[in-house]
Amino acid sequence: MNRATNVVAQATRASRSRNEARAFDELRLEGVSRDFGTVNALRDLTLTIPRGQFVALLGPSGCGKSTALNCIAGLLPVTGGSIWLDDKRIDTMRAEDRGFGMVFQNYALFPHMTVRKNISFGLRMRSVPSAEIERRVEEALRLVRLAEHGEKLPGQLSGGQQQRVAIARAIVIEPPLVLMDEPLSNLDAKLRLEMRQEIRRIHAGLGSTTIYVTHDQEEALSLADRIVVLREGVIRQVGTPAELYAAPVHLDVADFMGYRNRVEGKLIRGDGEFARVDILGGTIQGSLRGLPKGERVFAAIRPDDLLPVRAGQNGIAAVIEAIEYRGREFHGLARTPAGAELHFASPRALAVGATVSLAADPEQVLIFDAGDA
Amino acid sequence: MSTLATSAAPSRHPALSLRSRLAASGLDAVTLLLLPAALLLVALFIYPFVYGFVLSFEPKQGGMFANYQRFFSDPYFANTVWTTMKIALPVTVLNLALALPIAFRVRLLRRQRLLTTFLVLPITLGTVLVAEGMLFYFGPQGWFNRTLLTLGLISQPVRLVHNYWGVLISLVITGFPFTFLLTLSYITGIDPSLEQAAATLGAKPAARFRHIFWPLLLPGLAITFCLSFVQAYSVFPSAVLVGEPAAATRVISIAAYQSAFEDYDYAMASAIAMIMAATQLVVVLIVFAARSLVYRGPVASGKG
Numbered sequence: 001m002n003r004a005t006n007v008v009a010q011a012t013r014a015s016r017s018r019n020e021a022r023a024f025d026e027l028r029l030e031g032v033s034r035d036f037g038t039v040n041a042l043r044d045l046t047l048t049i050p051r052g053q054f055v056a057l058l059g060p061s062g063c064g065k066s067t068a069l070n071c072i073a074g075l076l077p078v079t080g081g082s083i084w085l086d087d088k089r090i091d092t093m094r095a096e097d098r099g100f101g102m103v104f105q106n107y108a109l110f111p112h113m114t115v116r117k118n119i120s121f122g123l124r125m126r127s128v129p130s131a132e133i134e135r136r137v138e139e140a141l142r143l144v145r146l147a148e149h150g151e152k153l154p155g156q157l158s159g160g161q162q163q164r165v166a167i168a169r170a171i172v173i174e175p176p177l178v179l180m181d182e183p184l185s186n187l188d189a190k191l192r193l194e195m196r197q198e199i200r201r202i203h204a205g206l207g208s209t210t211i212y213v214t215h216d217q218e219e220a221l222s223l224a225d226r227i228v229v230l231r232e233g234v235i236r237q238v239g240t241p242a243e244l245y246a247a248p249v250h251l252d253v254a255d256f257m258g259y260r261n262r263v264e265g266k267l268i269r270g271d272g273e274f275a276r277v278d279i280l281g282g283t284i285q286g287s288l289r290g291l292p293k294g295e296r297v298f299a300a301i302r303p304d305d306l307l308p309v310r311a312g313q314n315g316i317a318a319v320i321e322a323i324e325y326r327g328r329e330f331h332g333l334a335r336t337p338a339g340a341e342l343h344f345a346s347p348r349a350l351a352v353g354a355t356v357s358l359a360a361d362p363e364q365v366l367i368f369d370a371g372d373a
Numbered sequence: 374m375s376t377l378a379t380s381a382a383p384s385r386h387p388a389l390s391l392r393s394r395l396a397a398s399g400l401d402a403v404t405l406l407l408l409p410a411a412l413l414l415v416a417l418f419i420y421p422f423v424y425g426f427v428l429s430f431e432p433k434q435g436g437m438f439a440n441y442q443r444f445f446s447d448p449y450f451a452n453t454v455w456t457t458m459k460i461a462l463p464v465t466v467l468n469l470a471l472a473l474p475i476a477f478r479v480r481l482l483r484r485q486r487l488l489t490t491f492l493v494l495p496i497t498l499g500t501v502l503v504a505e506g507m508l509f510y511f512g513p514q515g516w517f518n519r520t521l522l523t524l525g526l527i528s529q530p531v532r533l534v535h536n537y538w539g540v541l542i543s544l545v546i547t548g549f550p551f552t553f554l555l556t557l558s559y560i561t562g563i564d565p566s567l568e569q570a571a572a573t574l575g576a577k578p579a580a581r582f583r584h585i586f587w588p589l590l591l592p593g594l595a596i597t598f599c600l601s602f603v604q605a606y607s608v609f610p611s612a613v614l615v616g617e618p619a620a621a622t623r624v625i626s627i628a629a630y631q632s633a634f635e636d637y638d639y640a641m642a643s644a645i646a647m648i649m650a651a652t653q654l655v656v657v658l659i660v661f662a663a664r665s666l667v668y669r670g671p672v673a674s675g676k677g
Contacts, residue, residue, distance in 0.1 A: 075569050095572040108570035112588050112668035121584070122574035155670055173574065 101170030286365030
């Protein structure tokens with residue numbers, strides 16, 4: 001018993017010392033840009049990631065998040081700026097010399113190699129002694145719970161298992177930095193949830209610095225220590241999941257954080273943080289985000305916060321177009337006289353075609369300058 | 374709804390019409406569209422082949438196998454197999470050896486289509502035009518020899534036509550585009566993220582080729598080899614025009630031609646054609662047997 005613990009302790013110590021040999025304190029992106037012809041996929045990206053942090057790059061497709069990841073991995077040369085690991089410049093190094101672990105969206109498993117061969121590939125390329133390769137591959141297989149499947153070809157595995165092999169292959173080389181490019185987007189909803197927990201468990205166990213690209217805010221919120229929201233190649237906001245969820249500073253970020261309703265209107269009163277917005281069909285009160293430059297503003301409201309109120313109360317009049325049963329409550333879609341779509345929640349079923357008055361707690365309504373949108 | 378039910382469970386409806394039963398096994402009206410092609414195949418390939426096969430066993434004199442006995446006992450005939458092999462095998466290997474690195478480079482180019490068009494152009498020229506060109510270009514008074522002579526690199530014209538080398542060069546020129554196109558399609562068929570994954574795992578370009586591209590390409594290269602080989606093996610015009618058809622490049626198709634149209638011995642010509650087919654088949658079978666030893670699964674990864 002005592003001896004077994006000792007062996008484990010030794011192994012842990014050995015792996016830690018390997019880690020420390022190439023560990024770094026921070027990864028810095030300084031003004032990184034990437035153009036494709038005349039298109040700026042990434043513009044002047046500046047970001048510092050401390051060791052051990054799990055960072056999610058979040059944004060819609062085409063926002064430059066995968067481009068950023070490929071630039072860090074060395075699969076795509078930058079066209080401007082520089083990338084640093086502490087005081088070592090890495091954007092000029094080739095991918096094979098950077099030694100980062102990467103997990104691809106389509107897994108990119110070598111179809112002609114067994115699971116074991118796939119996982120050991122990086123170690124073989126580093127000429128690690130075969131006894132150690134064997135030990136580390138077994139360890140990695142156990143970590144991703146695929147110990148029974150070592151001799152199978154990737155084609156014989158399910159999507160979730162393939163993704164676990166891809167993760168094992170990337171982390172077995174004990175990279176200072178793990179890069180994940182939408183690793184769960186090819187999986188079905190249930191598996192996605194399972195793999196999310198798996199990734200969190202693995203990250204907690206290894207503590208490796210991780211950059212995770214996703215377009216799924218739920219994934220970003222649940223996994224990341226810090227979220228970077230990108231839009232059109234530019235950072236919109238950086239913060240912890242809680243910060244972003246509670247206080248998005250930009251309409252685009254709000255969009256990602258579940259503020260599905262955006263209503264255009266005219267600012268009629270804005271003193272301090274509180275604002276009153278006039279829209280066709282009523283007025284909305286909300287909290288002001290940043291100083292509006294003009295009168296045109298957007299009010300952003302989460303569907304869960306928008307509820308039907310008794311007519312006559314201060315709300316927005318709208319005609320119900322659809323009502324869906326969602327288990328605990330109803331989810332409705334209504335249209336204002338101005339033509340704006342409003343998603344709202346309702347504790348009871350409402351008749352389609354009826355007019356409702358919808359209102360939200362001013363604390364939960366965010367007012368953004370329309371010039372930003 | 375009813376069609377769904379019938380096609381899903383034909384066994385439970387014994388009174389099903391013939392049409393639905395055929396449809397269930399994949400035969401429907403659309404299948405009839407295969408007929409013209411099938412008829413052409415029978416008329417232009419299967420019938421002549423069977424006819425020639427039968428004819429080859431009806432020699433002018435002697436028993437059933439007299440033609441075959443004559444072929445293998447007379448070095449004038451038997452040697453043509455080796456003469457043809459000596460041309461076709463090096464040509465095929467050379468074409469593959471040229472096509473592979475060029476295709477590897479071309480796959481990364483932006484103006485891929487332009488270069489591909491340029492490389493494929495010789496395919497449109499035809500062997501006779503290429504042979505004509507070679508006679509002028511490589512002849513004793515051609516640019517090639519005159520340039521080398523002027524530069525003082527050689528003191529006598531190099532003979533590159535009317536011998537073995539003439540045929541070899543001409544077959545490389547006309548065979549390369551075909552080999553190249555096939556190779557390129559096999560290379561571009563390999564998921565590029567596999568190479569990227571190998572790179573992030575520390576594999577240098579040589580290691581990426583050895584561990585990723587090469588094993589995934591082998592099955593495709595085997596097929597390319599077979600098709601290119603069969604093309605080169607049936608060489609005829611260039612063996613006559615830029616070769617030495619009486620000796621060094623007396624290939625098997627020349628032997629067949631002479632039997633048929635100089636000796637008017639169609640049975641012998643048929644026997645030679647059958648031997649030609651059989652020897653090609655042997656090489657193809659060897660390559661396919663070797664191919665069955667390597668990985669032949671998908672060359673993309675994952676299910677995405």
